[in-house]
Amino acid sequence: MLAGVLLAYFYHFTDLKSVDWPTIVVALIATCLAASSNYVINELLDAPFDRGHPVKKFRPVPSGKIKSWIAYAEWLALAAAALGVAALVNKPFVVATASLLVMGCVYNIPPVRSKDLPYVDVLSESVNNPIRLALGWFAVAPQAVPPISLIMAYWLIGAFFMATKRFAEFRSIGDHAVAGAYRRSFRHYDEERLLVSLFFYAGGSALFLGMFIIKYHLELILAVPLIAGFFSYYMRVALKTDSAVQNPERLYRERGLMAYLAICLTVFIGLMFVQIPQLYDWLNVQQSSLPPLWRW
Numbered sequence: 001m002l003a004g005v006l007l008a009y010f011y012h013f014t015d016l017k018s019v020d021w022p023t024i025v026v027a028l029i030a031t032c033l034a035a036s037s038n039y040v041i042n043e044l045l046d047a048p049f050d051r052g053h054p055v056k057k058f059r060p061v062p063s064g065k066i067k068s069w070i071a072y073a074e075w076l077a078l079a080a081a082a083l084g085v086a087a088l089v090n091k092p093f094v095v096a097t098a099s100l101l102v103m104g105c106v107y108n109i110p111p112v113r114s115k116d117l118p119y120v121d122v123l124s125e126s127v128n129n130p131i132r133l134a135l136g137w138f139a140v141a142p143q144a145v146p147p148i149s150l151i152m153a154y155w156l157i158g159a160f161f162m163a164t165k166r167f168a169e170f171r172s173i174g175d176h177a178v179a180g181a182y183r184r185s186f187r188h189y190d191e192e193r194l195l196v197s198l199f200f201y202a203g204g205s206a207l208f209l210g211m212f213i214i215k216y217h218l219e220l221i222l223a224v225p226l227i228a229g230f231f232s233y234y235m236r237v238a239l240k241t242d243s244a245v246q247n248p249e250r251l252y253r254e255r256g257l258m259a260y261l262a263i264c265l266t267v268f269i270g271l272m273f274v275q276i277p278q279l280y281d282w283l284n285v286q287q288s289s290l291p292p293l294w295r296w
Contacts, residue, residue: 001031004136007150010272011216012141020140023089027139030085031132034097037078038104038128044071045108049182056182092138100131118188119197122162129158149211156205161248163201164234167194168243202231218285219276223268230264233257 005024047062060066079101086097107115107124114124130151137146145151170186173179180187206228213220237245237254244250252258280287 033082126158
C-alpha cells in the first residue's frame with residue numbers, strides 16, 4: 001500500500017506538493033483492518049485442511065482452541081470497521097477497500113473458493129497486490145487510477161511470490177497425497193508445473209514493469225538488473241529445506257535477502273529522483289513529460 005502512496009506522488013507531483021500524513025495514516029489503518037478480516041476468514045475456512053498439514057495443524061483454529069462463532073463475529077466486525085474507517089478517506093478508497101474484502105471472500109468461501117483451483121488460486125490471491133497499490137494511490141490521488149502497466153506488473157509480481165510459496169510448500173510436504181489433502185490445488189500441481197508457472201509470472205511482470213519504466217521514467221531501467229537478481233535470490237531461498245518462503249512472516253530471518261531487498265528499494269526510489277538525458281538518446285526513447293519527485 002505504501003508503494004502506491006509513493007508512486008502516486010511521483011506520478012502526480014505537480015498536483016500533490018504536500019504530504020497529507022493524517023489521511024495516509026487513516027488509510028493505513030483501514031487497509032490493516034481489511035487485511036485482518038481476510039486473514040480471519042482464511043484461518044476459519046482453512047481449518048479442516050490445515051489439520052492435514054504437518055505444522056499448521058497445531059495452529060489455534062485447526063487444533064480446536066478457538067470458538068468459531070467468536071471468530072466469525074471478529075471477521076464481520078473487522079470488515080465493518082475497515083469500511084467505516086475507509087469512508088473517512090474518499091469514495092475510490094472505499095471501493096478499493098470493499099474490493100479487498102470481496103476478494104477475501106472469493107478466495108476463501110465456497111462455492112467459489114478460488115484457492116482450491118490450480119493457477120486461479122495464485123492469480124486470485126495475488127490480485128490483492130494491485131488492490132493494495134490502489135489503496136495507497138487513492139489515499140493521496142483519488143482523481144485518477146494507477147497506470148494499467150503498473151497494475152499488471154504489481155499483480156504478476158505478487159503471483160510470482162505466491163507461486164513460489166506454493167512451490168516451497170509442495171516441496172516441504174514431500175508427499176503428493178498429503179499435499180492434496182492439505183490444499184486441493186496441489187492435486188493438480190507438481191514441482192515442474194509450479195516452476196513453469198513461476199517463469200510465466202516473472203516474465204509477465206518484467207514485461208509490464210518495462211512498459212511502465214519506458215513510458216514514465218526511463219532512469220528506473222538501471223534498477224532492472226538488481227530486480228532480476230532479487231527474483232533469483234528469492235528463488236534460491238525457496239529451494240532451501242523448510243524454506244521461509246512458506247511463511248512470509250519468517251522472511252526477516254533471511255538477512256541476506258532482506259539486505260538485498262533494501263538495496264533494491266533504495267536504488268529504485270533513488271532513481272525516481274534523478275534524470276539522465278543521455279539515457280534517452282542511447283536507448284532511442286522519447287523523454288517523458290513527468291518530472292522526478294523533485295530536482296536537486
